[in-house]
Amino acid sequence: GNSVTQMEGPVTLSEEAFLTINCTYTATGYPSLFWYVQYPGEGLQLLLKATKADDKGSNKGFEATYRKETTSFHLEKGSVQVSDSAVYFCALSWANGNQFYFGTGTSLTVIP
């Protein structure tokens, strides 16, 4: 079946540190892959996405590359800021978004 596995948190980093949050998926075929972010007290917002193999999604300094060979979509940022403190969810979807599968979420705290 379809599933998403992401790195367990919580993750605590100092400002300007490098961030990697691992995400791997199980699916047949080529789903679309997403990273969503949930800031404290808010709903989920799309951070970035990739719809086919080798695509790189990027936004706000975050990047993730759709790797079919390793079934991965790891989130990276070269220099995190305090404002990046949030929960990050990896997800995959089929059928134009009508079937969505979320990872468990990874909490990130960035300290000054």
Next chain:
Amino acid sequence: SAVISQKPSRDICQRGTSLTIQCQVDSQVTMMFWYRQQPGQSLTLIATANQGSEATYESGFVIDKFPISRPNLTFSTLTVSNMSPEDSSIYLCSVADRNTGELFFGEGSRLTVL
């Protein structure tokens, strides 16, 4: 994109009572989705609400506990019935962009049941 408004944003409820959450979308959509996010956990799909037909519930969720209305293409409600402390969660309304496959979310309704 879609802008989704949910009400209430938060509420504190007594055990045994029911609460209805409203979701308004700024465009017409065929399907609306209701998710639950329990404290510190990921999202779980409760049901898919189609306009003009009965909602489709996921395993573990039943209509008597979570009745859903979908009177038109821009509005839906989710009722949490006969609440218990285990129902304390964030409830999220969402819609999908059929062109991009992206899911858009409302701000969520944070329920605390005492």
